[in-house]
Amino acid sequence: MKVKITSNCMGDRNCNIICPEVFAYDEDVLRTAVKFDEIPEQYKDIVRRAADECGADAIEIEDDD
Numbered sequence: 001m002k003v004k005i006t007s008n009c010m011g012d013r014n015c016n017i018i019c020p021e022v023f024a025y026d027e028d029v030l031r032t033a034v035k036f037d038e039i040p041e042q043y044k045d046i047v048r049r050a051a052d053e054c055g056a057d058a059i060e061i062e063d064d065d
Helices: 014-018 041-053
Strands: 002-005 023-026 031-034 059-062
Touching: 002 031, 014 023, 014 041, 041 059
Parallel strands: none
Antiparallel strands: 002 059, 023 031
């Protein structure tokens, strides 16, 4: 699984709260960044939840399953 943050990101940091192991807030660009190229297996479900709960629909998931 790969995850991308789109330009729709409003920087509300909800994904950072839900899954800080994967998402980090980038103060330089004022939006979230993804810490991994490939999401580790143990975080896949919570990353899907973060994407579902993103009010800006800014989290795109490319599923390899």
